[in-house]
Amino acid sequence: MAEPALQPTPGRRFAVRRIPGFATIAAVSFVLLYAPIATLVAYAFNAGDSIALWEGFSLRWFAVAWGNELVQEATVRSLVVAASASAVATAVATMAALGTTRTAPFPGGMLIYALINQPLMVPEIVTAVALLIVFAMVKIATGYSGLGYLIAAHAAFCVPFAYLPIRARLEGMDLSYETAAADLYATPWQTFRRITLPLMSPGIVAGSMLAFVISLDDVVITEFVKSAGQDTLPTYMLGQLRRAVTPEVNAISTALLAVTVLLLSAFFVLNRQRR
Amino acid sequence: MAGAPAPGRSGEAAARAARIRRNWLLAAPALLLLLLAASGPLLVVVVYSVLEPAEYSGVVWELSGEGWFRVLFHRDIFDETVGLADAHLTIFWRSASISLLTTIITLLLGFPTAYFIATRPPRQRTLWLFLVTIPFWTNLLIRTFAIMEVVRNQGILNSWAMAAGIIETPIQILYTDTAVLIGMVYVYLPLMVLPLYAAMERLDFRLVEAAYDLYASRWRVLTRVIVPLVKPGIVAGSILVFIPSLGAYVTPRVLGGGKNMMISNLIELQFGEGRNWPLGAALSMTLLAFVMLALLFYVRNMSRLERRG
Amino acid sequence: MQEAIGRAGAPIDGGRSAAERVMVEARSVSKHFGGGDQVVKALDAVSVGIREGEFFTLLGPSGCGKTTLLRLIAGFEHPTMGAILLDGADISALPPYKRPVNTVFQSYALFPHLTVADNIGFGLQMLGRPKAEIADTVDEMLRMVKMEAMRDRQTAQLSGGQQQRVALARALAPRPKVLLLDEPLSALDLKLRKEMQVELKRLQLETGITFVFVTHDQGEALAMSDRIAVMSEGRILQVGSPHEIYEHPADHFVASFIGETNFLTAAVEGIEAGQVRLRLGGALEVRAGLPEGMTPGERVTVVVRPEHLRIEAAGAGAGLPATVGDVVYLGTDTHYHLRLADGEALFARVQNRPEGGDGWQAGDAVAATFPPSAVRVLRD
Numbered sequence: 003m004a005e006p007a008l009q010p011t012p013g014r015r016f017a018v019r020r021i022p023g024f025a026t027i028a029a030v031s032f033v034l035l036y037a038p039i040a041t042l043v044a045y046a047f048n049a050g051d052s053i054a055l056w057e058g059f060s061l062r063w064f065a066v067a068w069g070n071e072l073v074q075e076a077t078v079r080s081l082v083v084a085a086s087a088s089a090v091a092t093a094v095a096t097m098a099a100l101g102t103t104r105t106a107p108f109p110g111g112m113l114i115y116a117l118i119n120q121p122l123m124v125p126e127i128v129t130a131v132a133l134l135i136v137f138a139m140v141k142i143a144t145g146y147s148g149l150g151y152l153i154a155a156h157a158a159f160c161v162p163f164a165y166l167p168i169r170a171r172l173e174g175m176d177l178s179y180e181t182a183a184a185d186l187y188a189t190p191w192q193t194f195r196r197i198t199l200p201l202m203s204p205g206i207v208a209g210s211m212l213a214f215v216i217s218l219d220d221v222v223i224t225e226f227v228k229s230a231g232q233d234t235l236p237t238y239m240l241g242q243l244r245r246a247v248t249p250e251v252n253a254i255s256t257a258l259l260a261v262t263v264l265l266l267s268a269f270f271v272l273n274r275q276r277r
Numbered sequence: 278m279a280g281a282p283a284p285g286r287s288g289e290a291a292a293r294a295a296r297i298r299r300n301w302l303l304a305a306p307a308l309l310l311l312l313l314a315a316s317g318p319l320l321v322v323v324v325y326s327v328l329e330p331a332e333y334s335g336v337v338w339e340l341s342g343e344g345w346f347r348v349l350f351h352r353d354i355f356d357e358t359v360g361l362a363d364a365h366l367t368i369f370w371r372s373a374s375i376s377l378l379t380t381i382i383t384l385l386l387g388f389p390t391a392y393f394i395a396t397r398p399p400r401q402r403t404l405w406l407f408l409v410t411i412p413f414w415t416n417l418l419i420r421t422f423a424i425m426e427v428v429r430n431q432g433i434l435n436s437w438a439m440a441a442g443i444i445e446t447p448i449q450i451l452y453t454d455t456a457v458l459i460g461m462v463y464v465y466l467p468l469m470v471l472p473l474y475a476a477m478e479r480l481d482f483r484l485v486e487a488a489y490d491l492y493a494s495r496w497r498v499l500t501r502v503i504v505p506l507v508k509p510g511i512v513a514g515s516i517l518v519f520i521p522s523l524g525a526y527v528t529p530r531v532l533g534g535g536k537n538m539m540i541s542n543l544i545e546l547q548f549g550e551g552r553n554w555p556l557g558a559a560l561s562m563t564l565l566a567f568v569m570l571a572l573l574f575y576v577r578n579m580s581r582l583e584r585r586g
Numbered sequence: 587m588q589e590a591i592g593r594a595g596a597p598i599d600g601g602r603s604a605a606e607r608v609m610v611e612a613r614s615v616s617k618h619f620g621g622g623d624q625v626v627k628a629l630d631a632v633s634v635g636i637r638e639g640e641f642f643t644l645l646g647p648s649g650c651g652k653t654t655l656l657r658l659i660a661g662f663e664h665p666t667m668g669a670i671l672l673d674g675a676d677i678s679a680l681p682p683y684k685r686p687v688n689t690v691f692q693s694y695a696l697f698p699h700l701t702v703a704d705n706i707g708f709g710l711q712m713l714g715r716p717k718a719e720i721a722d723t724v725d726e727m728l729r730m731v732k733m734e735a736m737r738d739r740q741t742a743q744l745s746g747g748q749q750q751r752v753a754l755a756r757a758l759a760p761r762p763k764v765l766l767l768d769e770p771l772s773a774l775d776l777k778l779r780k781e782m783q784v785e786l787k788r789l790q791l792e793t794g795i796t797f798v799f800v801t802h803d804q805g806e807a808l809a810m811s812d813r814i815a816v817m818s819e820g821r822i823l824q825v826g827s828p829h830e831i832y833e834h835p836a837d838h839f840v841a842s843f844i845g846e847t848n849f850l851t852a853a854v855e856g857i858e859a860g861q862v863r864l865r866l867g868g869a870l871e872v873r874a875g876l877p878e879g880m881t882p883g884e885r886v887t888v889v890v891r892p893e894h895l896r897i898e899a900a901g902a903g904a905g906l907p908a909t910v911g912d913v914v915y916l917g918t919d920t921h922y923h924l925r926l927a928d929g930e931a932l933f934a935r936v937q938n939r940p941e942g943g944d945g946w947q948a949g950d951a952v953a954a955t956f957p958p959s960a961v962r963v964l965r966d
Contacts, residue, residue: 018486019396021389021499028393031386035412035466038423041433045426055431094307101303108297114304117311124319125524125568127541128561132318134548135325135558138335158314161307181662182695184682186709187760196708200699219416222526222541226548236418243422243531255419262414270407288679289664 043259046252063253073254076238083149083234084217087156088164092210094157095164096202103172119166121159129159130226137227147229155227156217163216164209171205204272211269215262319565326558336554344555348563365543371454372539376522379461380515383469386462387514391473392503395480406474413467421531424460425451428532452534460528465521469514476510509579516575520568540564607673609796610636610659610764615668617654628654630820631668636764636798637813641790643799645807646817647843652800655817656766659798660689673763683712688757689766692773694749696741702752703728703737709760727755730789747778754786758793767799771806783810804844808832816840832891836877837965841889848890848932849964854882862963864888870906874961887964894960895934897922897944897952905953908932910946922946924954 046064050057067073098118102111121129137151179201183193221236228237235254242251329341346352351362394405412420427433428450435447450456480503488502504511526541533539538546540560547557617629629651636642644652657663658670661682669678677685688709696705706727710720728734731751741749750770757765767786771779787810790797801807807814808828815825816839824836835841841849852864852872861873862882874888898905908924911931917938924932932954946952 016489018489019482021392021495021503024389024392027386027389031390031466031470032408034386034463035409037433038427038463039412039415039420041426042419042423052431090310094310098304098307101300105296105300108300110301114301114308117316118304118307120311120316123568123572124315125521125541125564127524127526127544128319128322128565129315131544131548131557131561132322133314135554136318136321139321154310154314158310161311165307176693176695178691178693178695179697181682182689182691182697183708183712184662185660185687185689186756187683187712188708189683189712192712197697215414221418226545236416239418239422240527240531243418243425251422255416255422258416258419262416263411266407266411266414270403289666292664 039259042252043256045249046256048249048252051248063249064257066248067250067253067257070250072233072238073235073250076233076235079149079232080218080234080236083152083156084214086149086153087160087217088210088213090153090157091160091213092164092168092206095161095209095213096168096206098161099165099168099172099205100198103169104175104177119162122162126159126222129155130223133223134226149232151227151229152224152232152234155223156220159220159223160213160216164213167208167212168202168205171202171208175201207272208269211265215265218258322558322561326555326562328555330553330555333552334548334554341555344553344557344559347553347556348559368538368540368543371537372523375454375458375461375539376519376525378458379465379522380469380519382458382462383466383518384511384515387466387469387473388511390466391470391477391510394470394474395477402478406471409467409470409474413471417464417527418531420464421460421528424456424463425531428456428459451532452536454533454537456532457529457537457539460532461522461525464525464528465518468517468521472513472517473507473510476507476513480506512575512578516571520571523568523571524564606640607638608635609638609673610798611671612655612658613669613671615655615658615665615670617651617658617663618666627820629658629665632817632820632822633668634815634822634825636796638796639794640812641787641797641799641810643801643807643811643814644817645801645804645814645843647802649819650817651820652802652817653768656689656768656798656800659764660687660766661685686760686763687766688760688762688764689768690750690753690757690770692769694753694770696749696752696756698740698742701738701740702733702744705741705752706756706759708756713760723759727759730758730792731755731785746773747782750774750782751785754789758789758795762795764796764798767797769800769802771801772803779806786810808844816843818843834877834962835889835964838887841964846892846933846935848892848895850888850890850930850932851885852888854884854886857882862886864961864963866906866961870904872958872961874958874963876963877965880963880965882963889962889964890956890960892921892933892935893937894956895932895936896955897924897934897936897946898955900951900953905955906932908952908954910948910950910952913946913948924952 045056047059047061048056049060049062095118098114102114102118105111133151133155137155140151141147175198179197180193183197184190188196219236220234221240224234225237225240228234233241235258239251239254242248325336326344327340327342328336328344329339330343331337347362348365349362351360351365352358353360390409394402394409397405425432429435430447430449430451432451434450435444438444439447450459484506485498485502488498493501524541525539526545529537529539529542530545533542541564544557544560544564547553547560551557612632612634614631614633615629616627616631619626619628632651632655644655646652654663658665659672661677661680661684665678669676671677672685672687697708700708703724707720707724710723715723724737725734728737731754733748733751733755736744736748736752741752744752750773753770770786771782774782783806786797786799799807799810808831811828813825813827814831816823816831818839824831824840826834831840832844835844835847838849841847850866852866855863855865855871857863857876860876862876864872864874864886866872866888876882897910900907906926908926911923911925912921914921914923915938919935919937922934922936924934926932934954
């Protein structure tokens with residue numbers, strides 16, 4: 003009797019992990035997440051004056067934004083505040099991380115941790131109001147009304163964002179390196195400078211980048227703390243949104259978006275290399 | 278001489294004291310900065326909430342219960358009767374319900390999304406996470422503005438609905454509660470996905486296989502196995518969405534116009550046209566109290582969940 | 587000759603002549619962790635003296651305190667009580683970077699952001715030596731551990747064995763008075779381990795530096811050491827040369843930790859001229875020497891190493907009557923598990939001969955014989 007030709011077994015593999023409908027909802031979510039941004043970016047290139055009526059491709063709104071003095075001022079101010087705040091926050095957070103990580107529990111340790119992370123827990127509007135009140139008093143007392151208030155406020159709420167990556171990096175660092183350095187005659191300061199600091203640096207870089215982005219992004223606290231005419235880019239845009247909106251806002255948003263994506267990609271790539 | 282305890286013991290205690298001193302010194306700059314520009318000012322707010330409002334802005338340094346009183350109550354200017362401050366209550370109710378709805382909707386959308394990412398092959402996952410993260414890091418204002426574009430009368434939703442013949446005139450979505458809700462869901466969706474993903478990534482799918490082996494249907498597996506195992510992620514995501522959305526400012530301001538206020542807009546009003554700084558201070562403290570309560574609830578639940586294993 | 591176990595106050599010596607200089611001394615050192623009723627006594631009034639130029643090993647199971655003692659010598663922990671002396675001077679309060687003592691860590695702890703050469707030269711750099719001197723010393727060290735080709739590599743690219751050699755070179759470069767080694771070979775595979783044991787011994791003889799070596803592997807300790815301190819639960823139980831520790835274990839723990847051994851109870855029948863007459867297993871009479879200063883009770887415990895036992899036909903002369911239980915063939919030896927008349931167990935290791943064994947099988951009645959010198963009385 004002839005043997006039947008071998009056929010593959012009919013039927014499909016049972017997909018353990020598949021839950022019906024989930025992939026669809028996920029797809030919908032992704033579309034929902036990106037569609038608004040995509041529209042916004044698209045209309046930045048609109049030749050017309052409307053943010054909803056497409057009239058052809060043009061880069062004119064980028065030019066308008068670029069030439070707009072108010073935008074230029076606001077951008078510079080944003081960058082100055084972000085850079086200064088990030089620098090201060092990172093320096094301060096590095097020291098705090100060194101004092102609170104890889105050490106046996108000590109009295110007040112929990113309190114310090116809570117205070118440092120306080121901006122993450124308190125709603126921004128509450129902090130904004132508090133700073134408005136306090137800085138108003140200081141303004142009356144000293145007459146100073148420069149960027150100092152903004153930088154101080156930004157530095158403060160950026161501290162936890164700088165602190166957490168630095169702390170994470172420090173906690174992952176084996177104490178044995180510093181022990182070995184001390185064994186090899188390095189004083190505590192030499193150990194810090196030659197061993198601890200270089201090994202910490204990826205965390206410090208990550209922390210400062212995070213602080214920079216957070217400061218750049220801030221709307222609420224800046225809106226309340228700034229003096230008249232002291233717009234940052236986000237507060238300028240907020241002001242524009244209350245009036246007649248033109249694609250200039252789209253153009254600025256697209257530019258900001260591009261910067262964020264670039265910084266984020268750099269962050270991701272850096273992190274992967276460090277493995 | 279051998280066996281002497283004195284030098285050894287005090288040396289140890291001295292080393293410990295030195296270490297504690299060093300830790301405090303290192304943390305001092307951060308603490309100082311935060312006390313001056315974050316925590317300290319909160320105390321000033323508490324003080325301001327019990328002072329007398331000045332005529333244009335600021336306060337008169339006299340004790341007064343006006344601020345706290347006006348949070349919930351309202352004194353009729355004509356006949357001095359005391360009643361509930363309806364406007365305020367509406368705003369509290371709106372904030373609470375929008376926050377709750379936001380949490381629920383982001384959970385319904387975010388759960389499948391996180392699950393989807395967690396079930397991709399490991400190499401792909403970083404890419405998907407990256408795609409979820411980009412909107413998260415985009416400026417809040419930009420995101421809110423994007424929704425504004427979608428939702429306004431000449432925006433996508435209305436244009437397509439009219440083009441498809443579903444409606445004839447544009448529906449007014451912008452400057453309604455619905456717009457605010459859409460905006461909040463849009464802004465907070467990534468914040469729900471990320472902790473959910475973290476919990477799902479740790480899910481041991483062999484447990485799912487065991488459930489199927491024991492005659493569970495797909496639905497049962499979802500409700501009886503997957504959801505309970507991922508519960509810490511659900512709780513974390515919910516808190517991460519609910520608490521910030523209570524204090525949301527930008528989204529209700531841009532999408533709600535001046536009319537559909539949430540708590541933070543009400544607070545802002547007192548420092549602008551409302552001209553009642555003490556009331557603004559009292560409202561801030563109320564919001565803070567609710568947030569702290571929610572956080573406490575979260576912490577207590579997380580430790581209970583962790584203890585159960 | 588047996589060595590005295592460390593007691594509070596008395597410095598230790600024995601074995602070689604007392605003219606040998608003591609390089610590292612622990613005087614009644616205790617280290618307590620934790621507080622209140624949860625105190626953990628990692629070290630309990632430990633005293634020991636390590637001589638200049640010797641290869642000294644701290645041997646014991648996990649948790650016995652050997653690493654703690656090493657860390658106290660290095661300066662990473664502070665003694666709760668007692669003192670640590672280096673070359674006669676009390677260094678208990680000195681921080682580690684002021685002690686001329688270097689450590690080879692169990693995890694190697696090579697600085698990942700520095701090259702091999704930079705790692706090796708680190709200690710000299712910290713001491714402020716001139717660049718030329720550092721370069722010369724680094725070259726010399728690289729030659730000594732045979733790693734010249736890896737000079738400019740990043741340490742993460744090295745294999746385990748290579749990292750270990752770099753760690754060694756790094757610790758030796760500053761020419762310390764004492765080199766501490768914390769289980770440095772535990773991460774290596776067997777073959778590499780044996781090679782490194784020979785290497786380490788050679789290095790120690792070549793440089794003449796005092797080595798203090800920590801391990802839980804008794805074979806390693808026996809192979810490499812000039813003297814061994816056997817530790818358990820925060821105390822030193824015995825200090826002596828490998829031969830002394832093996833042949834004359836001071837107590838139950840040392841006897842069972844080092845090598846394998848048989849414990850038998852013996853009835854004391856009399857004491858004559860410094861020797862004690864014992865009756866083993868109810869049948870055999872034996873004479874054995876007593877440990878110094880010991881006054882035996884009615885019964886004592888004796889130890890006999892399994893390789894000293896021979897198995898002969900039952901009734902053959904002076905031997906313990908026994909029945910064969912399990913027979914385990916192991917290539918080089920055959921292990922016989924015997925049971926004596928009174929129920930005690932005996933374990934014999936007989937080397938296999940090319941012409942074949944005696945063919946004892948389970949159930950056979952035999953006699954276990956051994957030379958009288960193989961019997962050691964254990965201190966209570």
